[in-house]
Amino acid sequence: MEQFAPVRRSKDGQPVRYLIVDDSVFARRNLARMIESFGGQVASEAGDGLAAITEYDRTDPDIVLMDITMPQMEGIEAAGKIVQQHPEARVVMVSSVGYQENIVAALQRGARHFVQKPVKPEVLYEVIKYVLGDEGSVSNAAGAGA
């Protein structure tokens, strides 16, 4: 996979920590590989919305990548609950179902952005930088590609 210039946390220069929420093991692995190529770190994973809330409380990640269609609790509801409890949470919805109502519903519940599956690494990378804003910085580490 293509390597990207690492995105770090501005406050301490540490890797950005991600919570990946998807009921598909394949999708979680795929996103984890992308995160690695961005110089990030997987803080935790969850397979449904309920587990995502628990894992957010436990790991306090910098970014949540959240699927929508999941068993138990869907991603939009989980995103809403996480943002309600943690207004600073940065939730990016990652779903194959990208129609207007879903995107609007997710944004209304506090999600910061939406990425449609299949995820292109270069698109997710730009979204991550945008969502982090001043809280993230791109380091010019040797060997970094894009």
Add this chain to the structure above:
Amino acid sequence: MKMELIQPFINAADAVLAQGLQCCTSIANLSMEEEGYRRKGVAALVWLTGDIEGRIIFDLAPETAVRVASRMAGAELPESDELVRETICELANQVIGNAVTTLNDEGFHFRVHPPALHTSDEGSRSSEDTEALVMCFETASGNVFMNVALRYNRRRQADRAVAAGE
């Protein structure tokens, strides 16, 4: 089944397979299902409810499923690996999600249910109002079959007609 329903699925499958497998794809065959459905190998089933209802099955011969999953995972996977079945489910999820997004923008509203592994060898024959269309996509990793059986939800259709003053 009208082409307006099918075309988004064809476009989505073409785009998702081409991106996931990093290859060109083409439709080798498109036919109405004459007999009841018979599973070919690793199959993922997704139900849709809403203005249009029905199911879509993604079906790959076992060796094709391994090649597709390995390609998408970026590592060789054994046939027994659970990740092979997982990947086919996610592939179905992505294709159907993208197709539904297009149909939603055209005014149809759905709920997409999470994909599930389809394990029974046979399925019921399509009925008059739920015809099944079988598409075969040729890819560098082998043939991918998509079996689409959808119908308009008559009650919703009637509601829409009333709302439109028809």
